[in-house]
Amino acid sequence: MASKKPTGAEIRKTFLDFFEEHGHTFVASASLVPGGDQTLLFTNAGMVQFKDVFLGTDKRPYKRATDSQKCMRVAGKHNDLEDVGRDSIHHTFFEMLGNWSFGDYYKKEAITWAWQLLTDVWGLPKENIWSTVFRDDKGNIPQDDEAAEAWRGQPGMNPAHVLYFGRKDNFWEMAETGPCGPCSEIHLDRGLKYCDKQGVPGHICQVNGDCQRFLELWNLVFIQYNRLSPTELEPLPAKHVDTGMGFERIVSVLQDVDSNYRTDLLWPLILTTQKLAGYSDEQREANFTPFRVIADHARAAAFLIADGVVPGNLGRNYVTRMIIRRAYRFGGKIGLCEPFLAKVAEVVINHYGDFYPELKRNRKSINISITREEEQFQRTLDRATTQLEDLLNKLGKSRQTILPGDQAADLYTTYGMPFEITRDIARERGFDVDETGFNQAMEEHRLASGAGKAMGDLGGEEVEIYRQVVMDLQSQGSLSEIGVVYDPYSRLDVSGKLLSMVRDGHPIQMANPGDELEVILPETCFYVESGGQVSDTGTIRDVGDTWEIEVKDMRKPAAGVIVHVGNVISGKPQVGDEAIASVDTQRRRDIMRNHTATHLLHAVLRKVLGDHARQAGSLVAPDRLRFDFTHPEAVTPPQLTQIEAGVNQHILGDYQLKITYKPLEQAIAEGAMALFGEKYTETVRTITIGGDKPFSYELCGGTHVNETGDIGICLLTSEGSVAAGIRRIEAVTGRKAYEIIRSRFAKSAQAASLVGSTPDNLPEKIVSVLDELNSLRKQVSALRQNQVAAEFVLKLQETRMVDGVRVIATRLSDADMDTLRQMADRFRQQYPTHSVAVLGSVKDGRPSIIAAVTEDLIARGLNAVELVKFVAAPLGGAGGGRPTLAQAGGKDASQLEMALGKVEAWVKENIHP
Numbered sequence: 001m002a003s004k005k006p007t008g009a010e011i012r013k014t015f016l017d018f019f020e021e022h023g024h025t026f027v028a029s030a031s032l033v034p035g036g037d038q039t040l041l042f043t044n045a046g047m048v049q050f051k052d053v054f055l056g057t058d059k060r061p062y063k064r065a066t067d068s069q070k071c072m073r074v075a076g077k078h079n080d081l082e083d084v085g086r087d088s089i090h091h092t093f094f095e096m097l098g099n100w101s102f103g104d105y106y107k108k109e110a111i112t113w114a115w116q117l118l119t120d121v122w123g124l125p126k127e128n129i130w131s132t133v134f135r136d137d138k139g140n141i142p143q144d145d146e147a148a149e150a151w152r153g154q155p156g157m158n159p160a161h162v163l164y165f166g167r168k169d170n171f172w173e174m175a176e177t178g179p180c181g182p183c184s185e186i187h188l189d190r191g192l193k194y195c196d197k198q199g200v201p202g203h204i205c206q207v208n209g210d211c212q213r214f215l216e217l218w219n220l221v222f223i224q225y226n227r228l229s230p231t232e233l234e235p236l237p238a239k240h241v242d243t244g245m246g247f248e249r250i251v252s253v254l255q256d257v258d259s260n261y262r263t264d265l266l267w268p269l270i271l272t273t274q275k276l277a278g279y280s281d282e283q284r285e286a287n288f289t290p291f292r293v294i295a296d297h298a299r300a301a302a303f304l305i306a307d308g309v310v311p312g313n314l315g316r317n318y319v320t321r322m323i324i325r326r327a328y329r330f331g332g333k334i335g336l337c338e339p340f341l342a343k344v345a346e347v348v349i350n351h352y353g354d355f356y357p358e359l360k361r362n363r364k365s366i367n368i369s370i371t372r373e374e375e376q377f378q379r380t381l382d383r384a385t386t387q388l389e390d391l392l393n394k395l396g397k398s399r400q401t402i403l404p405g406d407q408a409a410d411l412y413t414t415y416g417m418p419f420e421i422t423r424d425i426a427r428e429r430g431f432d433v434d435e436t437g438f439n440q441a442m443e444e445h446r447l448a449s450g451a452g453k454a455m456g457d458l459g460g461e462e463v464e465i466y467r468q469v470v471m472d473l474q475s476q477g478s479l480s481e482i483g484v485v486y487d488p489y490s491r492l493d494v495s496g497k498l499l500s501m502v503r504d505g506h507p508i509q510m511a512n513p514g515d516e517l518e519v520i521l522p523e524t525c526f527y528v529e530s531g532g533q534v535s536d537t538g539t540i541r542d543v544g545d546t547w548e549i550e551v552k553d554m555r556k557p558a559a560g561v562i563v564h565v566g567n568v569i570s571g572k573p574q575v576g577d578e579a580i581a582s583v584d585t586q587r588r589r590d591i592m593r594n595h596t597a598t599h600l601l602h603a604v605l606r607k608v609l610g611d612h613a614r615q616a617g618s619l620v621a622p623d624r625l626r627f628d629f630t631h632p633e634a635v636t637p638p639q640l641t642q643i644e645a646g647v648n649q650h651i652l653g654d655y656q657l658k659i660t661y662k663p664l665e666q667a668i669a670e671g672a673m674a675l676f677g678e679k680y681t682e683t684v685r686t687i688t689i690g691g692d693k694p695f696s697y698e699l700c701g702g703t704h705v706n707e708t709g710d711i712g713i714c715l716l717t718s719e720g721s722v723a724a725g726i727r728r729i730e731a732v733t734g735r736k737a738y739e740i741i742r743s744r745f746a747k748s749a750q751a752a753s754l755v756g757s758t759p760d761n762l763p764e765k766i767v768s769v770l771d772e773l774n775s776l777r778k779q780v781s782a783l784r785q786n787q788v789a790a791e792f793v794l795k796l797q798e799t800r801m802v803d804g805v806r807v808i809a810t811r812l813s814d815a816d817m818d819t820l821r822q823m824a825d826r827f828r829q830q831y832p833t834h835s836v837a838v839l840g841s842v843k844d845g846r847p848s849i850i851a852a853v854t855e856d857l858i859a860r861g862l863n864a865v866e867l868v869k870f871v872a873a874p875l876g877g878a879g880g881g882r883p884t885l886a887q888a889g890g891k892d893a894s895q896l897e898m899a900l901g902k903v904e905a906w907v908k909e910n911i912h913p
C-alpha cells in the first residue's frame with residue numbers, strides 16, 4: 001500500500017461511520033455475558049443481542065443498526081480454543097462488525113453498500129472480489145437470483161465472480177426452527193503468494209477451497225423464512241438483514257499483513273511480551289506460538305474481567321481462569337516464570353479502552369484478578385506438571401496413548417490444572433486425553449451450582465398464539481400499537497376491559513372457578529420479573545364484584561404482550577368485562593424497600609471492600625434481598641458490621657430517590673452502574689440516591705421507595721460463598737427486619753429469665769453459668785477417677801502369675817484414656833518388675849486399651865506395642881507407643897472381653913525363659 005496504513009481503530013470507525021451515514025443507528029456492543037440468555041455461555045456473534053427482534057419477542061426504536069460486537073468462542077459448538085496459537089486467524093475473543101436491517105432495506109442495499117465500502121471507501125481491487133450466493137443442493141428452496149443480480153449489477157464487479165453454493169456454505173439458520181434464510185459471502189483473492197498449498201498435486205486455488213489465498217471477509221445473511229419443521233418454510237412478513245465481518249481479518253487485509261497477530265490490534269501485545277521475555281526478533285519468530293497464545297488470552301481475559309467474569313471454578317468464570325492459566329504456562333515456554341500477564345493486559349486496556357470504556361473503568365480489577373490467578377497457579381503448576389509427566393511416562397511404558405479422564409480430573413481438583421492445559425501438555429508429548437471421562441469425573445466433584453431455573457423456553461408456537469391474539473386486539477383497536485401499556489411505577493391499581501384470556505394455550509371467552517389462566521388487559525401496573533426483582537401478585541376483579549382472579553405471576557411471552565398468570569377464585573370472568581387489577585400493596589412495599597436497600601448495599605459494599613466488588617446477581621423478594629458480588633475472600637465480621645452500619649446510615653439520611661430517563665451511552669459515560677448480564681434499551685431509567693452528593697447511581701427498571709427512610713431498617717442475615725470469587729450477602733428490611741428483631745428480643749428475654757438474669761446481663765450470666773458447669777465437670781471427673789481407682793484396687797486381686805510374670809488383663813467400667821493411663825502408672829509403681837497389665841474400657845461406645853510391660857521384661861521378648869496391637873486387632877483398632885507403655889483405640893466394643901481373655905496366652909507364647 002502506497003498510502004499510510006489505517007489503524008485498527010480507524011478501520012472500525014470507518015465501518016460504523018459508513019453505515020451511520022446510511023441511516024443506521026450505532027448500537028454499543030452487548031456484554032460478553034448474554035443478557036437474559038442462560039442457554040449461551042458467551043455472546044458468540046453479533047446477532048445475539050438482536051435475537052429477540054428476529055424472534056418477534058422484542059422491538060427496537062430503530063430499523064437499521066450498526067455495531068462492533070465483542071465475541072468469545074471458547075466453548076460449545078463454536079470452540080476455537082484448540083486452534084488459537086497454532087495459526088494466524090483463530091481467536092478466543094474477537095470483534096464482529098455488522099449492519100442490520102429489521103424489516104427495512106434488503107438484499108440490493110446490503111450488497112451495494114458492502115461493495116461501496118470495500119471498493120470505494122477502502123479501495124480493495126474490484127477484480128479480486130468474489131461473492132457467493134445460494135443455490136439449494138437439495139433443490140427445495142428457490143435459488144437466490146435476487147442477490148446474484150444485485151452482485152452482477154455492481155459497477156466493476158466481474159459477473160464470473162458470482163458463484164453459487166449450497167446449504168452448507170450459503171444458508172443460515174438460527175436453530176432447528178425459527179428465522180432463517182440464504183446468505184451471501186464476500187471473498188477476497190489475496191494472490192498466489194498467500195496459497196499455502198502450492199505444489200500439492202491436484203490443488204486448485206478457489207473460493208471455499210482449502211488454501212489461504214481466498215479469504216472470506218463478510219457474510220450477508222438475508223432472513224426471509226421462518227422454519228416450521230425440517231421440510232417446511234414459510235415466508236416472513238418482515239425480512240431482515242444480518243451481516244458479520246471479522247474485524248481482525250479486515251484489519252489484516254487493509255494493513256496488508258499475513259496474520260491477524262501482525263495487525264496493530266495484537267502486535268503491541270506481542271512486542272510487550274517479547275520485551276518482558278527479553279527475546280530478540282529472531283528468537284520470537286522461531287518460537288511464535290507462545291506469543292500468539294499470550295496475546296490472544298491476555299486480550300480475552302481483560303475483556304472478560306471488564307464484563308464481570310472473574311476467574312472461578314464454574315462455567316464462564318472457569319473460562320477466565322483457564323485462559324489466564326494457559327497463557328501463564330505458555331509464558332513459561334519463553335522463560336517468563338513470574339506473573340506477567342497483567343502487563344500485557346494493560347496494553348489491551350490502553351489500546352482498546354477508548355472504544356470499550358469498560359476496560360478503563362475496570363483497570364484495577366483486571367490487573368488484580370489476573371495477577372492473583374497467576375500467583376495461585378504458580379504455586380501448583382510445577383507439582384501438577386511433574387505428576388502429569390509421571391502419568392504420561394507410565395502410559396507410554398504400557399503402550400497406551402490416552403490419559404484416562406479421571407486422572408485429568410484429579411489434576412484439576414488437586415492442583416487446579418485446567419483440562420485444556422493437561423491436554424496441551426499431553427499432545428505435546430503425543431498423547432491425548434479422554435474428555436468424556438474427564439467431564440464425568442468432574443460431574444461428581446461439581447457443586448450443585450443452583451444456576452437458576454431452566455430457561456423460560458418459549459416455543460415458537462406459544463409466541464405465535466400471543467402474536468395472533470395481540471394482532472387481533474390491535475386490529476379491533478382495543479390494544480395500543482405498542483401492545484400492553486406497562487407502568488408499574490405510578491400506581492398500584494388500574495382498570496380496563498378484560499381483553500383476552502388464554503387457558504392451556506388456547507384463547508377462551510369465559511372462564512370458570514378454579515381455571516388456571518393468563519389474562520391480558522390494555523394496561524398493567526403489575527411489575528414483571530426483571531433485574532432480580534420478582535413479579536407482583538394481586539387480584540383482578542370485575543367492577544360489579546361478581547368474579548375474582550388471583551394473580552400469582554407475570555409473564556412477557558412475546559413483544560408487547562404482558563400476561564397476568566393466575567386462577568379464578570370465584571365467578572365467571574368473561575372477555576369484555578370491565579375489570580380492576582390491584583397489586584398486593586403490602587407485598588409490593590416490602591419489595592420496594594428491599595430493592596432500594598439493594599442499591600444502598602451495593603454502594604456501601606464498594607466503599608468498604610473496594611471497586612472490584614461488583615454485582616454478580618441479585619434477588620429482590622418481599623421477605624429478603626440477596627446480593628452476589630465479586631470479591632476474592634470472605635467478608636470479615638468487622639467489615640460486615642461496617643457495611644450494615646453504612647446502609648442504615650443512608651436509610652436514616654432519608655434521601656429522596658431521583659429517577660430519570662436518559663440515553664444509555666450518556667448514563668454509562670456518567671458512571672452509572674450497569675448490571676452484569678442485563679439487557680438495556682437505548683433509553684434507560686436511572687436511579688440516583690444521595691441528594692447533592694449522590695453515592696449510588698444505577699441503571700434500574702425496578703420499583704423503589706420514595707425516600708430511603710421508608711426502608712425502616714436493614715439487617716444483614718448471612719454472608720457466604722456462591723462460587724470461587726463470588727460472595728453472597730442476604731439481608732432483610734422493613735417489616736421482616738422488625739419481625740426478626742421482635743423475635744430475638746423475645747428469645748433473649750426468655751433466655752434471660754431461664755438463667756435468672758436480664759437480657760442486658762445475659763452474657764455475664766452465661767459466662768458464670770459456664771464457669772460453674774466447668775468446675776462441676778472437673779469435680780465429676782475427679783470423683784469418677786477415684787471410683788475407677790477403687791475398682792482397680794479390687795481388680796488387682798485378679799492378677800495371675802504366668803511363668804513368674806504377674807499378669808492382669810481386665811476391663812474397668814466407663815474410664816477414658818487418661819484414667820486408664822493413671823491406673824497403669826499406679827500398677828507399675830506397685831509392681832515395678834516382672835509385671836504386665838492390659839486395661840480396657842468402653843466410654844461412649846468406643847473402646848480404649850492401654851498396655852504396660854515392665855522394663856525388665858523387654859529383654860525377655862515382651863513389648864507393650866505388640867501387645868496392645870494384639871488386643872486391639874479383633875476390635876478393628878490399631879495402636880502404638882513405647883515398648884513399656886502403649887495405647888490403642890478400636891471400633892467394636894463387643895470384642896473387648898474376649899480380646900482381654902487372650903492376654904495370658906499371649907504372654908506365655910511370647911516370653912523367653
Ligand SMILES: [Zn+2]
Pocket residue numbers: 195196197198203204205206211212213
Ligand atoms: Zn491455493
Ligand SMILES: [Zn+2]
Pocket residue numbers: 531595599698699700701702
Ligand atoms: Zn435496581
